[in-house]
Amino acid sequence: MIYPIVKYGQEVLERPAAPVTHFDGSLEKLVADMIETMYAANGVGLAAPQIGISLKLCVIDVSCGKDPTSKLVLVNPEIIATEGEQVEEEGCLSLPDFRAKTPRPLRATVRAQDVGGREFTLSGEGLLARAFCHEAEHLGGKLFISHLSRLKRDSIKRQVRRMVKAGEW
Numbered sequence: 001m002i003y004p005i006v007k008y009g010q011e012v013l014e015r016p017a018a019p020v021t022h023f024d025g026s027l028e029k030l031v032a033d034m035i036e037t038m039y040a041a042n043g044v045g046l047a048a049p050q051i052g053i054s055l056k057l058c059v060i061d062v063s064c065g066k067d068p069t070s071k072l073v074l075v076n077p078e079i080i081a082t083e084g085e086q087v088e089e090e091g092c093l094s095l096p097d098f099r100a101k102t103p104r105p106l107r108a109t110v111r112a113q114d115v116g117g118r119e120f121t122l123s124g125e126g127l128l129a130r131a132f133c134h135e136a137e138h139l140g141g142k143l144f145i146s147h148l149s150r151l152k153r154d155s156i157k158r159q160v161r162r163m164v165k166a167g168e169w
Ligand SMILES: [Zn+2]
Pocket: 091, 092, 093, 094, 134, 138
């Protein structure tokens, strides 16, 4: 099932999500739906709050579905180490059509659980490190625009308000 994606301005995107505590069939179904939703939206990552579900859960595929081995499910993820810096264009499915150069660590290590509750750690570099950080922040109620200058952030907020008013958001 493909979920509609919640856009910036909805409260669920800006509050910390609750930890996942039940590793059952309904979690598996939710994960499958999130992967389907991410691919349908051509995203490289999707966090549960972006479909209106306030749980610490995200899916990532930096290959956008091209490489089956790059599909990742992170339950209760936590960034435990970072190194270096990169500044690249970043976007978010909840802020469609807005992209901005965003500073992130060059490498990041995440500790998470899989869909069966087993703990693992994983390190990523470049786009994968960026995705780890972006998605983990979603689960803390933080969006990538919080890393931009106030000027840039206010400009995006203004454009969103305008689109909301025009019924285009
Ligand atoms: Zn996002």
